[in-house]
Structure formats: structure tokens, C-alpha cells
Amino acid sequence: MHASRQRRISLSSQSIPRSWLELYDERILQKSILGTAKARRTVPMDHVQVKKTAQPPKGKSLLDILFGRPLASEEESRQRVGPLAGVPIFGLDALSSAAYGPEAALTILIPMGLAGLDHIVPISLTIIVLLSIVYFSYRQTIVAYPGGGGSYTVASENLGANAGLLAGAALMVDYILNVAVGISAGVGAVVSALPSLQPHTLGLCLGILLFLTIMNLRGVREVGVVFMLPTYLFTACLVGVIVTGVYEAVIHGGHPVAAVPPPALKPAIEGVSLWLLLKAFASGCTAMTGVEAVSNGVQAFREPRTKSAQTTLSIIIGILIVLLAGIAYLVRVYHIAATAPGQPGYESVLSQLTAAVEGKGILYFVTIASILTVLALSANTSFADFPRLCRVIAEKGYLPYPFSLRGRRLTFSYGVYALAFCAGMLLIAFKGVTDKLIPLFAVGAFMAFTLSQAGMVMHWRRSRGHRFRSSMFVNGLGALATGITVCVIIVAKFTEGAWITVLVIPALIMLMLGVRRQYATILRETAYDKPADLRRITPPIVVVPTQRWSRVTEKALRFAYTLSEEVRVVHIAPETEKGDEVTDELLSVWSEYVEAPAKKAGLKPPECVVLRSPYRLVMTPILDYVLELEDQYPDRQVAVIVPELIERRWINYLLHNQRSTALKLILYVRGNRRIIVINVPWYLQA
């Protein structure tokens, strides 16, 4: 039955034999999809040998230099970090938002002229309130999911698997876009400062991407240490600007004198409208992306984990609120408006502000340099979180399982590769200028916020723990506020590109569902909770294709007899001028070289099968013969011995054709469960 069924699968379905060794790694899936059977009893066993293998390799290889020495699994705890390193690892995205969030809002307000500046303070306040709600909510999430909550886990555990996938897909899109946009914004700013670098935009972007990739493959600790300096320098500089500015404003009664006056305000060309304010708010909300990062990465923190993570989150949000509030107040009192990006005379809001407060001295340049560095490195938050997010999703079977494996340095390397690859493709596709992607990426972040908050509401409701009502209220308010914001962003930015996100996210969800379906099939079909059936072990029928008598044929024949006494040597006789000669040659030695020794050794001599092939085909006759054998002996396995030549130089590869591989593929695809292909290696000495 199987035979006929399998045989109908044509080659055109492009079946591919897959490794099974990897079941090793599917244990997690097995658990999440099938539910692991409980370990019944661990009895002492006579035949179990336990060996410790794979000592750390000695000597420094190139890999060691680039990525650091391999880390043993037991070293994991030493890789954890505290709040001081946590801020650069998980906070660069959020902090750098201060550099572009207010600017994005102000850019929308340009047409309103001076009146626009009156609105930046209330808009910023709204964002800060929203940020605070989200902050409290994520603090609670950290406590509730110390295993590394994140929107995916919270949503899937409380709102169902599909809501979880929606949050996961939204965040994945957000993270990928964030890497591309972050790097390209940083490089864009550097390039506008040093126009001679203009032609190297894409190269610089990819260089930074490579740097971030290598750093993150080296492990989370190293990232924390290396990125600490720029992060805290950036914070110090901006806080310095704000404190000085506010001091100036206060002593001048709210009308400070700019050290370097900002460009004159453009006259208003449009009245104040709710639509414009909403759009400004939606743009300003990009300042909030990256806030969920800490909650995803709780497992990366040193004990007490929850405490460390909460402290890290508090520091990040605290700094961010100071920056957002300070910037909003100062642009207002210094009359600093955005200039149209991409136009001559463009100068970023932070550059104008720093110049106005501190003049264009050394401090100005240090500040600007630190802003550019942090912008370019802001992509790192995605690198910290994306692999962890993928890991959690992969453990549920929705992504290929290698995402759940820890690599050489205990990081989830596949996630790092995937992120670097996707972001690299985006950068290349947009030639390093990703302005057009900016509207897209707040959608994902806010969608994830909303689902995570809503999930927390359900969580509290179910747990009914201490003060669950007030917790529910905070998260409910957060869900409502971020939910409304998602709608505002989608509506306000729909035509500018948010529609792409709206299409990509469902596609990603479909993909993830498909992946899990496939894993479920595999596990279901291979699950076996019965003893091995070792009765009636019958030796297979062995097929040895050969063309001439050689050492290789001899070796294959000898191996064939270790399997079974039922050996068939198959020879293809192409019906060309020279074909007969070759066949005659093999047949002439047959009885002396093959039959006689077999009889002498007390073995049944092999059958010699000559297949005439008028169309000069080689594989088809062998295939047909093997399938025929299979039909003829319905209760036996058929083993096909295919010798393989081991060449030492890959270039020699070109001298041979790929029949061995092709034959194996075809036998597997067209055959059924009883065909087994055995590769017997032959080593060339020279």
C-alpha cells in the first residue's frame, strides 16, 4: 500500500531527504507540541556508558579571535548582567528615540509656524503620560513573567496563541525595521555632517551592521561593556544641555538668549487642525519604541533578576522622560522649529538646541558626536531582543527550531543571523537611505504594547492576587491608551507606508502557523511509545551497481556480504558501439573473480544482472530494477550500495557527475520505506 502510494509522488514535487539527527534539538518542540511523557523511572542500567566529550578546543583559532572562546553551558550565569550594563544593552533604542521622536513631531508641525511650537509641550506631555503607563505596566510584566515575558509570552499565555503570534510578528517586524532605520539614521546624520562620506552611505551602514552582528555574537556581556561609554556619554551630554538650558530659561524669566540663534521661524502656512496634531502625536510616538526590550530579556539579568530588570527599566524610562520633557520645554522657550529634512539649510532640532544653549564650542561637537554614535548603535536593542523573541517563539514550534539553540557564546545565534540578514537586505534594497521606512515601524511596537497590556489585564484578573484591581487598572489604561495610539498611527500613516506593516504582519503569522503545522506532523508521525520490534530480523536484499571489476567494486561486494547473502550485482549495458565490450569484460572475469571466491567462502554467489539500456540512461534502469525487487519481496528491505569517491580537492568534483547523489534522491523519492541507500566511501591517496 505504501509502495503504491509513495511511488505516485513524482520527482517534480521536489522532495528532499532531510536529516533526522536533528531530532536531538526538537525536544523543546516535542514538549510544546506533543507534551512530553513523564520520565517513568530511572532504573540503573547495565549497558549505559556515560562519557564527557568535547573539551574546550586548545589554541586560538580565527573564530576565537573574532567571537571569543566557546563558552560551556555551565558558564551561562557568568554571562548575565546588572543594570549598569543592562541600560546600554536594552536601552539604546529607547534613549536614542529622544533624538528623533521630538524632531519627528516638530517636522509635522512646521506648516503651523510659531503656533506649532505652542503645541509641542502638550504633545510631549501626552507621550510622557503614555510612556509612564507603559512603564508601570512593563514593571508588572517583569514581575509576572520573570522567565522573560515580553509581549509574545504575555499575549499568548493570556489571550491565546493567535494573539501571541500577532504580538510576536508585530515585534519582529518592528525590530527588523528598527535595525535598518536606526543604522541608516545614524549614518545619514554622519553623512550630512561630513558630506564627503556621501558615496559610502551603504558601505557605512553595512559596516555598522556587521559590527553589531559580531558584537552580539560575542555575547551579551561584551555588548554591555563596549556600549556603556557611548550610552552614558550621550545621556550626560543631553542632560547637561537640558539642565543648562532650563537654568538659563529660569534666570531669564522664560526668555533665554540663544548662544547661537536658531534659524528664523518660517511663517505659518496652515492653521492648527486636530488632524495635524494627531499626526504630530503619532510621529512623536516613535520616541516610545524600544521600551518593551527589558521585559523580553529578563533572563539576561543577574540575580535578583526581577529587581535588576526593573531597575534597568526605571533608569531607561527615567532618563527618557527627562530628555523628552526637557527638549519639549527648551524648543518652546528657544523658539526652535524643525527644518525641512532633505532641504538646503536643514539642521536637526537637537543640533539647533545644543548650539542655542552651549554655543558651537567643543561641548557642542562632543554632544553631536555622542548623539550620532547612539543613533547608529540604537539598532543594538533589536539585536538584544530579536533573538530572544525568536527563541521563545521557536520553542513553541512556530519558527524553525535552530532559533532556540544557544551558539558558541551562549547567544541565540540564528536569531542574530536572521536579523542581520533581513536588515542587511533592507539596507541594500534602499541603498542605505531608509527614511521611507520610518512611518512603518511604530505600528509594530504599539501593536505589541497593546496586546501585552491587554494580556496583563487578563493575567491579573485570573490571578486575583494582592492589589490585583489596581494592577488591572494600570494595565487596562495602558492597553486603552496604546490601542488608541495604534489606531491613530495606522490612520495617520496609512498612506505613508503603514499599510505595508498591516500586510506583512499577517503574512508572517501565516508562515509561523505553517511551520508549526509541519513540526506537528513530523512529531505526530514519528511518535512511538512501544518497545522495538526486533523479532524476525531478515537480512536485506543488496543491490550493488557496478560497471567494471575494480577495487571499489570489490569493497562494495565485501560490504554487501556483511549485510546479506542475497546480493545482486547490477551492470548497465548501454547499446552503443563500445557497450558490449565493457559488458563482456565484466562477464569474462565474473566466474573467476566473483563466483568462485563466494563459493569457496561458503557464501551464495551474487546474481549478475545485466540491464540493457538502448537510450543510454543509467539511473532509470537501476531505479526500475530496485523498485521491481521491492515489489517482488514485499517483506524485505532493499539496500542499494553506492560507492562514493572521497576527493581531497573540491575542484576535482567537476570531473565527475552527480549520479550517486541523484540516484539516492530518486530512490528515496520514488521508492518506499524499504529502500535503504548505503554509501561506501573510497579514499583516493593522491
Next chain:
Amino acid sequence: MHASRQRRISLSSQSIPRSWLELYDERILQKSILGTAKARRTVPMDHVQVKKTAQPPKGKSLLDILFGRPLASEEESRQRVGPLAGVPIFGLDALSSAAYGPEAALTILIPMGLAGLDHIVPISLTIIVLLSIVYFSYRQTIVAYPGGGGSYTVASENLGANAGLLAGAALMVDYILNVAVGISAGVGAVVSALPSLQPHTLGLCLGILLFLTIMNLRGVREVGVVFMLPTYLFTACLVGVIVTGVYEAVIHGGHPVAAVPPPALKPAIEGVSLWLLLKAFASGCTAMTGVEAVSNGVQAFREPRTKSAQTTLSIIIGILIVLLAGIAYLVRVYHIAATAPGQPGYESVLSQLTAAVEGKGILYFVTIASILTVLALSANTSFADFPRLCRVIAEKGYLPYPFSLRGRRLTFSYGVYALAFCAGMLLIAFKGVTDKLIPLFAVGAFMAFTLSQAGMVMHWRRSRGHRFRSSMFVNGLGALATGITVCVIIVAKFTEGAWITVLVIPALIMLMLGVRRQYATILRETAYDKPADLRRITPPIVVVPTQRWSRVTEKALRFAYTLSEEVRVVHIAPETEKGDEVTDELLSVWSEYVEAPAKKAGLKPPECVVLRSPYRLVMTPILDYVLELEDQYPDRQVAVIVPELIERRWINYLLHNQRSTALKLILYVRGNRRIIVINVPWYLQA
């Protein structure tokens, strides 16, 4: 000893396991390199079954429509052609030379003005004499080598293998260049007539290349039939022009009146010099390329082969001489000079001549169209010969052996592919404009002529047959004349690009020597003229890597017991949080599911080997374990059973990693002759 030696081969040497099935096709090599042992005796054998397989597939597939139905080997004789079809197949290159040879010589003569025209007749006469010598010489070659002589065979049999390779490499380069230059010249002429096609130059070139490739894959007969019309139309038109022109000239006493007067002659800006005349001669010699084609392809002709081939050659050379002589005479009497190519006002010599003789009526346009068609198709001669040349070289082991295999339509398909690929690359690299390559390609042709003539001299000297002295004289004269011409061409064209040919040919020879060396190694190392050693067949030690108890493991275990009772089940315990759990689970079922059934079936229970892997490596521990076993049991084979999953959709491939393939590769590269990898397929139903 082997073990230690093989183990030192590191993975970095990029060894690749190669197919051995292909030995099937190496019979020819085996003969040419090792010398086949004579078939000793063909005794009736008890255990030989002979089957006829692979009937012609029924129904028309896409391949059938594109390339025609597959041909059985016995249909070969019906694919042969006579002189009528032979001329278009092997003569297009030679005939089309009439269109560019005289023009090339005249272009060099432009600076000499009217005086140049006085020299075209003697130059053409010299070329015609040379051509006649070469003609007689190749006529003799056809008789002497009815198996398809060609320069390669003649040179290698009479002057040694290296001389043969030189001739072969020179011809291969010539043929590849000829395809690129022929197509691009044809398309160039069409484009200059219809300038709106200019932007599609490369597309047109590749289109014609594809057409020629498909035609030649369809088989030699079809080419003959399809190309007959343009070939004979071209001949008729040009002969018509020449006859009319000569008639006009004669009745006007050598001063005919042009129907459309050619452009006025440019005044001479340079005196007559020997150097200029030599260069003109060297350029004009391009008219002789393609003459060797027939002698290479004798086997393609119908019986009596030699006669058919000779007749074909006579027709081709006859027409070519008429055309060359006629053109030389008429440009002289009509005062037609070349115009500078690529300059405004450029008009080809044949266009001027046709217009002068016949006016610009319908006849003119038909003639020009036929010239363009033949130019574009002139590449076909290379397609007819290159694969045959490669076949002969491959049979001696100097090229990968697939070049010696007849494909679906009995053509040597690999040669067709290789030629199409190389020419396509050239066309793409030069964007379809290959003017710069023209100087290169006469070198190869004349080098081959010279070697072939010289070879024939040796041939006659050795044979001492009927009238061998006169034959020797003809060929010796030919060798001398073409040898001098090669020198003239190399010197005259060295700086224009002939130096490239001079570099490429030796590189190609080195490559061919390397290929043969490799084949010789393989055949030497595998040759075995002894009976099989079937004493002391000991079952292997079987290693079954597994991670959990599943149907797949059960199947692998069952197969393991068909091989041997020495079974080791290897389990990797990664030392991560979850590692122990997985190991415990396997161990908990071990005694019940594995040990007990084995004992009950009277088999030795497998050993369970748990390998702890602190660095989360999977392959290294298995590899180390297998190598250790190999050392421990120096007289036994180690069979590693690697289950493979057969997926029906290739996309699912991405869900797994490639450990199975990688493990096999590493085991083969680092292991030794006693390790055998067995793939047990597992079919997914869904």
C-alpha cells in the same frame, strides 16, 4: 596506518565525496589510460540475468517538443547526413568568411587609396593558393582518418600527445571565439541596417545563441535541413552578383559602369609597404577559418563516409574560391574600397559591390539579407565541431568524461552546453560587440592547420603507401605555408590582442593535463585484477545516533540488527538546563523498549552510550566516538546509521538543519576506509 594518515586530512582541504557510479562512463578512459585487458573468455554463466529496460517514454513531454523525442543508440546511422546537408552544417563558417575576409584585407589597405586596390588581387590569389593547399591536405586527412580526423587526432597520433593538445586547445579557443564573433558580427550588421534595434544588441546575440544551442541539441540532421535554405540562397545570390559583374566587366572591356556608383576613393595617405601588405594578408586569412570543420566531423556523414565528406569539403572550398576570386576581381574593376568601420558613411564592401553590379533593387535587398543571415548563423560550424573535438579529447582523458557521452538526441550534449556557456559569457562580457576579439581568432585556426599538416607529413612518411611522396609534399607545403601565416598573424596582430590567445592556449593545455592526471590517479588506485576476498566477512560495529525514542529510532535500530549484533546507540546530552530531562526520558524507556525486546529475540542488547557535551556540540562528540571505535577495533568496519527525513516540499527543508549531510561529510573526510555511513529514509505521509 591509514587511520592516522586519513585523520590528518583536515576539513579545510574541502574534500568532497564523489560518486562512483560514474565508473560506468569511464570505460573509455580506462582504455586510453590503463589499456583495457582483453576479454579473456566469455563462458556461459549460471547467475547472469540480462534485461532490456528503459523503453522509449510515451507521450510528448516539454522536452520532446523542444528537443525532439529521445533517440535510441541504434538509430545513430539514420542521423547521418550527405553532402547536401553537410555543406550548411560544416560550411557556414567557411562560406561566410567570404563576407568578411576580403573586407578585412581591404580595410587595412584603406590608407593606400587606389594603390591598395591594385594589391587586393595578388593578396586574394595568395590566400586562394593557401586555401587550395589546405584543401588538398584535408582531403587526404579525411581518407587517412575516416574516424573523424581533425587536427587534434592527426597531431596527437603523429607528433605526440602534447602537439595534439596544442592543436586541440588552439581549435577550442578558435571555436569559442568564432561563435561569439560570428553572432555578434551578424547582429552588428543587422543593427547597422536597422538602428532601432541598437539597444537590443545583447538580447539578439543571446537569442541567436540560444537558437543555435537548441538546434544543435536537436541533432545534426535537423541543423542540416533547417540551415540549407539560407546557405544555398547566400551562395546563389553572391555567385549571381559575381557572374553578372564579370559579364559586365568583360563586355565593357574591363571598365564596367556601376549601377549605383560606390563612394569616391579616399586619396592615398601612405605609400605601399611590405608591412601593410603583410597585415592585409594576415587579416584576409580570416577567410580561411572553418576549413578544418569537415575533417573533424567525418563520422557524421552517411556511407560511403570518406567520399561524402570529401565531396562536402570540395563543394565548400569550390564555392569559397569562386567567391574570393570574384570579389577580388570585381572590387578592383569597380574601384570599390573599404570604408572605415564605425565611421559615418560606412558601407560594407559586399553592399557596395552588390549595389554597383545590380543596383539597389529587390535583388540587392535579398542578397544583403542572405549575407546577414549566414553571418549570424556562421557560428553553427563551431557548434557542429566543438562537441566532436571535445569528445575525442575527453576519450583520451584530457577533458571531463561527460564530454564523450551522447545525449538524448545522440549529440555530444556537454560540448554543446560548454560552447554555449563560454560564448554566452564572452557575449555578455563584451555586451554583444566583439570587434576586439576578431584579431584573436585566426591564430587558433592557423595553429591547428599547421599542426595538422605537419602531422600528415609524418603520417605519410611512416605509412609509405601509394604515392606517399606527393602526399608528403602537399602536406609539407601546407604546413610551411600555414606555419608562416601563423607567425605573420601573431606578429601582425600581437598588440591588437593575439597575445591573449598566446596566453590562453597554454593555460588550457595545463588544465587538460591536470584533468588527465587526476583520472589516471583514480584508475590506477582502483584497478584490481584479482578475485574478491570474501573470506572472514565480519559484521560491522553499528552506531545509531538518537535523541529520543521514536519510530525513526526504532526503524534505525531494526536495520542495525540486520547488519550486526554489535549495536551502539549514541545519545548526546547537552549540559543545559533541559539536557538532563531529555536524557532521563530516553534512559527511562531503555530497558523496557530496547533491552527487553532484544533479549527476547535472542539478540545481544545494544549498548547505550551517553555523550555529555558541555559546549552544546552535536557532531564533534559523535565523530570522536566513531573514530575511537575505529581505533579500538582495527579489523572491523564501523557503520553509522543516519536516518533521513524525506519531505515532499522543498520549502520544509528550511525547517531542519543539515547535520546529517555534515556528519557524513566529516566522517568520510576525517575517518578512514572502514567507516560507512548508511542513510535510512523516513517518509512523512503528510
